[in-house]
Amino acid sequence: MTYTVKEIAVALGASAFGATDILITRAAEPAMAGPDDLALAMSLKFAESLAEGRARVAMLWEGADWEALGLEAAIIAPRPRFAMAGLTGMLDQGQGYATGIHPTAFVDPEAVLGADVSVGPLAVISKGARIGAGSVIGPQCFIGWNATLGAGAYLREAVSIGARVTIGDRFIAQPGARIGGDGFSFVTAEPSNVESVRKTLGDQGDAKAQDWTRIHSLGSVTIGNDVEIGMGATIDCGTIRDTKIGDGTKLDNQVHMGHNVVIGRNCLICGQVGIAGSATIGNNVVLAGQCGVNDNIFVGDGVIAGGGTKLMSNVPAGRTMLGYPATQMDKQVEGYKALRRLPRLMRDVVELKKAVFNADKDA
Known part of the structure; x- marks a missing residue:
């Protein structure tokens, strides 16, 4: 796939300057960029390494002097990192999955596949499953009994989706994601x-x-539109009602969601987060890596929890949390600073005790 500088800029809603007919074949870091690459020098820090590569064209920040950087052309975006999202979408070559149904795949006669569905080698689609139009079911995937996937689903290798799971449109699951196992309930x-x-x-x-x-888990899992699930993530079925994930939410690798958990819209749940059963997560919540959420609590809308935070009790909307047990981030940082000062404080106390003791002897 090749695009001219102008074509890329138009697609991204950015501005193009210089020799806009130069053809671009791939994106690259500035120091590694060749003459046919688009160097991603999106800040002054990255632009400093342009001289180490051979880039003729770079994506730059607003106000950058592209000619002074020795470039023949430039794409300048108001928010370069956001433009990068569109650029990577344009240049993504995918996984090379073939169209159609592979001869080694098993598709039950009572499954319903929409138009232009691709089913990879050794995949299994069970009785009553419904797959939306334009979906890709990668190699060795398993789609359970009466499961439903909306249009435009994209399942990488070895994804499993259990019975009665319902998933909306444009769903993405990375290799090894597991959705719809029984809850850990004894x-x-x-x-x-x-x-x-x-x-x-x-x-x-x-x-x-x-x-x-x-x-036993009588519920299943319900997932909204535009949700992405990372590698090795696991989502348990609900006990009576469904475990739920709202529209636009993204789960990173190795996230675990226990039974009955409800996650709202547009949340970011980062790597190795564990959410215990029946917890409720609001909308637009960010849980950084290795956060833990206790069972049967709620986390309000807009909460941000820093890495390694353990949320043991309810968190009101809008809070920024850190630590174990979690407290508001500024208070937690203040506590860390106080701990670092403790050794010096203890030395000062020892010196003061010596001074007082010596003064008592002299008296």
Whole structure:
């Protein structure tokens, strides 16, 4: 795929300058860019390495002097990183999946496939499944009984979707995503020591050891439009009602969503986040890497939690949280700074004690 500088700029809603008929074959970092590449020098910091490569054209920030940088042409965008999203979409060559249904795939006769659906090698589409038009079902994927995918779904290799899962349009699942397994839900015949600990925050009581009995998952999973699920992410079915993900939400690699969890619209759930059963996450929430969310709590709209944060109780809308247990980010940072000052403070206390002791002896 090749595009002229002008074609790229028009597609991105950006401005083109210089020799706009130069053909671009790929994007590259400035120091590695060749003469047919578009160097992504989107700030002064990155532009400093243009001289290390051979780029003739670069994407730059507003106000950049492209001629002074020795370029023959430039694309200047008001928000270069946003323009980068469109650029990468234009230049993405995909995974090379073939069109049509591969001869080694199994498609149940009672499954319904829309127009132009691609099904890769060794994929399985079960009875009653419905796949929307233009969808791609990659190699070794599994689509369960009566599952529904909307139009334009794109499933990479070895994605599994369980029975009765319902997914909206333009869904993307990265390799190894698992949607619709049974929830981790077990109970004992009599109140257990775990229940005592939850009440007392310490005392196990006198409960005897008991067998765990599984609670079956009668619910499934419902996912809205424009959702993306990362590699190795796992989403449990609900116990009675469905586990839910709202429109536009993105889950990173190795995210785990427990049974009955509800996530709102346009959330970013980053790598290795774990959300325990029956938690409710509002709209536009960002949970950075390795955050943990306790079961049966809510996290309000617009909350941002920094990396490694453990949310143990309800979080009001708009809060910015950090730490374990989580507190407001500015307070947590203030506490970190105080901890770093403790060794010096203790040395000062020791010196003061010596001075007081010596003064008492002299008296």
